[in-house]
Amino acid sequence: MPREHNIEVVIIGGGVGGLAMGIALKRQLNFRHFKIYEKSGDVGGTWHDNTYPGCACDIDAHWYSLSTDLNPYWNKTHVPHHEIKSYWRDLTVKYSLSDQIILNRNVTSADWDNKKQLYRIRSHDVQTNENFEDEAHIVISATGILSVPSYPKDLDSIKNFKGPTFHSARWDHSVDLKNKRVAVLDHVVTVARNFFRLLLRSHQPKSSISVVRLIGTSNGNWIMLRQEILYKTLLSGQQSWLGGLFTKQLEKYMRAKAPEEYHDRVIPEYRFGCKRFIIDTGYLAALHRPNFDLNYDGIANITEDGLITKKGEEFKFDVIIFATGFVVDKYPINVRGVEGITVQEYYDRKGGPEGYFGVSLPGFPNFFTLAGPNTTTTHASVIFTEEVQINYILKFIRRIIQGQATSFEVSSEANDSFNKELQEKLSKSVWSNCTSWYRLGHEGKVFSQWPGTMTQYWWRLRNPVWRDYKVVDVGDTTSPEDSDGRLLE
Numbered sequence: 001m002p003r004e005h006n007i008e009v010v011i012i013g014g015g016v017g018g019l020a021m022g023i024a025l026k027r028q029l030n031f032r033h034f035k036i037y038e039k040s041g042d043v044g045g046t047w048h049d050n051t052y053p054g055c056a057c058d059i060d061a062h063w064y065s066l067s068t069d070l071n072p073y074w075n076k077t078h079v080p081h082h083e084i085k086s087y088w089r090d091l092t093v094k095y096s097l098s099d100q101i102i103l104n105r106n107v108t109s110a111d112w113d114n115k116k117q118l119y120r121i122r123s124h125d126v127q128t129n130e131n132f133e134d135e136a137h138i139v140i141s142a143t144g145i146l147s148v149p150s151y152p153k154d155l156d157s158i159k160n161f162k163g164p165t166f167h168s169a170r171w172d173h174s175v176d177l178k179n180k181r182v183a184v185l186d187h188v189v190t191v192a193r194n195f196f197r198l199l200l201r202s203h204q205p206k207s208s209i210s211v212v213r214l215i216g217t218s219n220g221n222w223i224m225l226r227q228e229i230l231y232k233t234l235l236s237g238q239q240s241w242l243g244g245l246f247t248k249q250l251e252k253y254m255r256a257k258a259p260e261e262y263h264d265r266v267i268p269e270y271r272f273g274c275k276r277f278i279i280d281t282g283y284l285a286a287l288h289r290p291n292f293d294l295n296y297d298g299i300a301n302i303t304e305d306g307l308i309t310k311k312g313e314e315f316k317f318d319v320i321i322f323a324t325g326f327v328v329d330k331y332p333i334n335v336r337g338v339e340g341i342t343v344q345e346y347y348d349r350k351g352g353p354e355g356y357f358g359v360s361l362p363g364f365p366n367f368f369t370l371a372g373p374n375t376t377t378t379h380a381s382v383i384f385t386e387e388v389q390i391n392y393i394l395k396f397i398r399r400i401i402q403g404q405a406t407s408f409e410v411s412s413e414a415n416d417s418f419n420k421e422l423q424e425k426l427s428k429s430v431w432s433n434c435t436s437w438y439r440l441g442h443e444g445k446v447f448s449q450w451p452g453t454m455t456q457y458w459w460r461l462r463n464p465v466w467r468d469y470k471v472v473d474v475g476d477t478t479s480p481e482d483s484d485g486r487l488l489e
Contacts (some may be wrong), residue, residue, distance in 0.1 A: 014038025015045015063381035147336035
C-alpha cells in the first residue's frame with residue numbers, strides 16, 4: 001500500500017545538490033513531502049558563499065546546468081559565480097521549491113530510531129538561535145564538498161594582528177583593499193592582481209593551462225565527450241604517454257609565462273591531473289608585477305601589524321586573507337546510525353572517509369549522501385555525478401513511498417568489496433603520487449576521487465545491485481535487536 005503521505009524526507013543543504021534532489025523528487029516522483037534545510041541566508045551553496053574577486057567556474061559552464069534544464073545563455077565558457085547562482089535561484093522559482101526550503105536552519109544532529117525506522121533531527125535557526133526537533137524517514141546529505149573553511153592549526157599568533165582578517169571563502173566586502181598591503185596565506189591564485197605581497201604556505205604548486213574565452217555550442221554531448229577524452233588519455237594512469245606529453249607542454253607554457261625566479265616554485269614536478277588544474281586567466285602574468293611577491297619561507301609569527309617568516313624576515317601588512325582551503329575529511333553533522341556511532345566515527349574506523357559509490361554507508365539506513373567519498377573528479381563538475389546519484393537514490397525512495405519497504409542499508413560486505421576495488425584502481429592513478437586535499441592528511445588514503453570516467457560511474461549506478469542492500473519490510477514485527485534486515489534479491 002502506498003505510504004507517500006506518511007513519508008517525510010529531509011535534505012540537508014540548499015546548494016546545487018540539495019536543490020537538484022528537490023527538483024527530482026517533484027519531477028520524477030511527484031513527491032512533495034520534503035524539506036530542504038539550508039544554513040545560509042540564501043540557496044546556492046558554494047556559489048552563494050564564495051564571492052571573492054574573480055570567483056568563477058574552472059571548467060565549461062555547461063557542466064553547471066542540470067541535464068533537464070540546460071542553459072544556452074551562458075555568456076562565456078567560464079562564467080562568474082553570481083551567474084551560476086542566478087541560474088539555480090531561477091530553478092527554485094521554476095519548480096516552486098520555496099515552500100520546501102527553510103533558510104538559516106543549521107542541522108546539528110540526526111539519530112536513527114531503529115524501532116520507528118526514522119531519524120530524529122535536531123536543528124537551530126542561526127538568526128534567532130531557536131532550536132527545533134523533527135523526524136524524517138529518509139535523510140539526504142547535500143552538505144557539499146568545499147563548504148567549511150579551513151584555517152591553519154599552527155597560527156595561534158593570528159590573534160595578535162590588529163588589522164582585518166578573513167577567509168577567501170567568506171570574503172569581507174566591507175574591507176577596502178585599495179592602496180593596502182595585503183598578505184594572502186597559502187596557495188591562492190585567484191585574487192592576485194590587487195595585492196602588494198603574496199605569502200604562500202603551500203606544499204606543492206598546481207598545473208596552469210590557458211583559457212579559451214569562447215562560448216561553445218550548447219551540445220552537452222560534445223562537452224561531455226571532450227572531458228571524458230581528457231580523463232581517459234591524461235588522467236587514468238601514471239604511465240599514460242599522452243599525459244606525459246601534455247605535462248611537458250604545460251611546463252613549456254608556464255615557463256614562458258611565469259618569471260624565471262619562480263619557475264622552481266610554480267611548475268609542478270608531478271604529472272598533470274594529480275591536482276585540479278588551474279585555468280590561467282592572468283595569474284602567471286601577474287607574477288611579473290612589481291607590487292607582487294611570492295614567499296615560500298613559511299610563517300614563524302604574526303605580529304600586530306604584519307608577520308615574520310621562518311628566515312627572520314619581517315613584513316608589514318594592513319590586511320591578512322586566508323586562502324587555506326576547506327575541511328574536506330570531516331563530516332560536519334552528528335548523524336548516528338544503528339550502532340549509535342556518528343558518520344565521522346565510522347570514517348575514523350575506516351581510516352578515512354569511504355562509502356558505497358559515495359552514496360550509502362553501512363550502518364546508516366535510509367541515509368544517502370550526494371558527492372560523498374570518492375565521487376569527485378579532476379576534469380568535470382560534481383553536477384553530473386550528483387544527477388547520477390539522485391536517479392539512483394530515487395529508486396530506493398520510490399520503493400519506500402510505495403510501501404515495499406521501510407528502510408534500506410548497504411551491507412558491510414558490499415561496501416568493503418567495493419572499496420577494495422576502488423583503492424586498487426586509485427593506487428595506479430595519477431592521484432597517488434602527489435600531496436593534495438584528495439588524500440587523507442594530504443598524503444594518505446585517496447578518499448575524494450572517483451578512479452574512472454563519469455560514463456563509467458553512470459553505468460555502475462544505472463540500477464542498484466539490490467542484493468548489496470539489507471531491507472526492512474513494512475509491518476516487520478521482528479525486534480530490531482534480533483534482526484539486521486534481510487538481503488534484497
